[in-house]
Amino acid sequence: MSYDLVIQGRVLTGAGPKESFISIEDGIISKVSRSHPGHDVSVTKHTNGLILPGCIDSHVHFRDPGMTQKEDLTTGSLSAAFGGVTSFMDMPNTRPPTLDLKSFLEKAVIAKEMSYIDHGLFLGITPASDHISVLDRLKEFKSGPFPIGLKVFLGESTGSLVFRPIEGIAKVIEDAIRYHLPLSVHAEDGDLIAQGGMEGKRSHKGSLARHMLSRPADVELSAMNRVLNAAGPNSSAVHFLHISSKEGIERARDSGASVEVTPHHLLLDLKWCEANLELETLAKVNPPIRTTADRAALWDALTSGHVDVIGSDHAPHTLPEKEDGENIPSGMPGTETMFPLLAHEFMERRTDLRLLQKVLCEGPARRFGLEHKGCLLPGYDADLMVIDPKDVRKIRAEDLHSKCGWTAYEGFRAIFPTRVYSRGELLVEDGNICGHSGRSLDLRTRE
Ligand code: DOR
Ligand code: ZN
Numbered sequence: 001m002s003y004d005l006v007i008q009g010r011v012l013t014g015a016g017p018k019e020s021f022i023s024i025e026d027g028i029i030s031k032v033s034r035s036h037p038g039h040d041v042s043v044t045k046h047t048n049g050l051i052l053p054g055c056i057d058s059h060v061h062f063r064d065p066g067m068t069q070k071e072d073l074t075t076g077s078l079s080a081a082f083g084g085v086t087s088f089m090d091m092p093n094t095r096p097p098t099l100d101l102k103s104f105l106e107k108a109v110i111a112k113e114m115s116y117i118d119h120g121l122f123l124g125i126t127p128a129s130d131h132i133s134v135l136d137r138l139k140e141f142k143s144g145p146f147p148i149g150l151k152v153f154l155g156e157s158t159g160s161l162v163f164r165p166i167e168g169i170a171k172v173i174e175d176a177i178r179y180h181l182p183l184s185v186h187a188e189d190g191d192l193i194a195q196g197g198m199e200g201k202r203s204h205k206g207s208l209a210r211h212m213l214s215r216p217a218d219v220e221l222s223a224m225n226r227v228l229n230a231a232g233p234n235s236s237a238v239h240f241l242h243i244s245s246k247e248g249i250e251r252a253r254d255s256g257a258s259v260e261v262t263p264h265h266l267l268l269d270l271k272w273c274e275a276n277l278e279l280e281t282l283a284k285v286n287p288p289i290r291t292t293a294d295r296a297a298l299w300d301a302l303t304s305g306h307v308d309v310i311g312s313d314h315a316p317h318t319l320p321e322k323e324d325g326e327n328i329p330s331g332m333p334g335t336e337t338m339f340p341l342l343a344h345e346f347m348e349r350r351t352d353l354r355l356l357q358k359v360l361c362e363g364p365a366r367r368f369g370l371e372h373k374g375c376l377l378p379g380y381d382a383d384l385m386v387i388d389p390k391d392v393r394k395i396r397a398e399d400l401h402s403k404c405g406w407t408a409y410e411g412f413r414a415i416f417p418t419r420v421y422s423r424g425e426l427l428v429e430d431g432n433i434c435g436h437s438g439r440s441l442d443l444r445t446r447e
Pocket of ligand 2: 059061091313315
C-alpha cells in the first residue's frame with residue numbers, strides 16, 4: 001500500500017507553530033521539513049491549518065459484539081475518526097465479555113472487518129476468568145491479535161465484570177508485568193458502594209446528585225489505596241482510569257501508577273448539569289460527575305503535568321434507556337467530541353495545545369507501548385489531523401456519528417478536524433468520510 005504524499009501546514013513546536021512539510025511514504029512519515037522536500041509529488045497545502053498527530057483513545061466501549069443497538073465497531077470507529085481519533089482501545093464489557101482467547105479472537109475478527117481505524121482490545125480479568133491464571137490465559141495467545149492491556153472493574157458498572165476481593169489484584173499485577181501489559185483499573189470500591197446502597201432509581205430530576213452521593217470520592221480513594229497497597233513495588237503496572245475526585249487525583253500523584261482523566265469530568269460538574277441539562281441522566285456516568293472543586297482539581301493536575309492520558313470512556317446507551325425511570329445505565333458517548341471540545345477549551349484557557357497533544361497522543365502511545373504512534377516524526381505512522389483553530393462550531397447531536405444519536409454537550413463550542421488521515425490515507429474531509437472500514441490494524445501486532 002503506497003499513498004505517497006506531502007502535507008503542508010503548521011506543526012506545533014517549542015517555539016510555536018511552524019510551517020512544515022510532512023512527507024509520507026507507505027503510510028509512514030518519512031520526513032518533516034521546513035522547506036519543500038523536493039519529491040516529485042504534489043503538496044496538499046492547508047492554509048490556516050494546524051497539523052496534529054491523530055488521537056489515541058485508550059478507553060472506549062464500542063458495544064460490539066452483543067449490544068450493537070447502542071454502537072458497533074463501524075459506527076464507533078467512524079465517530080472516533082470524525083473527532084480526530086485514529087486509534088482506539090476497546091473495553092471488555094461486551095456480550096460475551098472479552099475474558100478469554102475465544103471471545104477475544106471473535107471480537108478481533110469483527111474489529112478487523114468493521115473498523116475504520118487501528119484498534120487494540122482489552123482482556124477483562126475477573127475472579128471467574130481467573131480459575132485459570134492470567135499468565136496461563138495469556139500463554140494461550142500464540143500468534144495474531146494480542147491484548148493491548150488488561151482491565152479490571154473493582155465496582156459494579158455496565159455489565160457484571162467485578163473483581164473481588166480487591167487484594168487478589170496483586171497476582172494479576174505480577175502477571176501483567178511479565179507480559180509488559182498495563183492493568184487499566186476502574187477504581188471504585190465495590191464493597192463501599194454496596195454498603196452505601198443509595199443509588200437513585202426512579203426519578204430523573206435530582207437523580208444525578210443521588211448518584212454522586214452513592215459513589216462518593218471515598219469510594220474512589222479506597223479502591224486506589226487498596227490497589228496500591230496490593231501492588232506494592234509493582235504500582236507502575238497500574239493505570240487508573242477516569243479519576244474523578246480531588247482526593248483521587250491527589251492520591252495518584254507520585255503513586256507510581258499512571259492516571260487517566262476524561263473529558264466529561266473535566267468539562268462538566270453537578271451544578272452545571274442540574275441547571276442546564278433537560279435530561280440530567282445523560283450525564284449519569286461511573287464514576288459520577290462531581291463538584292466544581294473536583295473539576296478544578298482535575299484541571300490543576302492536568303495543567304501541572306500530572307495527568308498521563310485523557311481517554312473518552314465513550315459509553316453509549318440508547319436514549320430510551322437514558323429516559324427510562326428504572327435503573328438508568330451509566331455512560332455517555334464521547335470519543336467524537338473529546339478532541340474538539342478540549343481543543344476549544346484549551347484555546348479559551350490559553351493553555352498550550354502541546355499539552356493536549358501530550359495527553360491525547362504521546363501519553364497513551366507511551367503508556368501502551370506503541371512506538372510507532374502519537375508523534376509527527378519520521379518513522380511514525382502517518383496518523384494525523386488538520387484543524388483550523390478559528391473554525392469554532394457548536395456541537396449538535398444530529399451532526400455526530402455514534403449510533404446512540406445523542407450528546408450531553410449539545411451547544412458546546414468545539415473545533416473539529418477538517419481532515420483526518422490514518423496511516424497516510426485520507427479518512428475524513430470536511431465532514432465527509434473518504435476512507436473505508438476493514439483496513440484497520442491491531443495495535444499490538446500490526447496485523
Ligand atoms: O459510566 C460508565 N459506563 N462507566 C463504566 O465504567 C462503564 C461504562 C459503560 O460501559 O457503560
Ligand atoms: Zn469505561
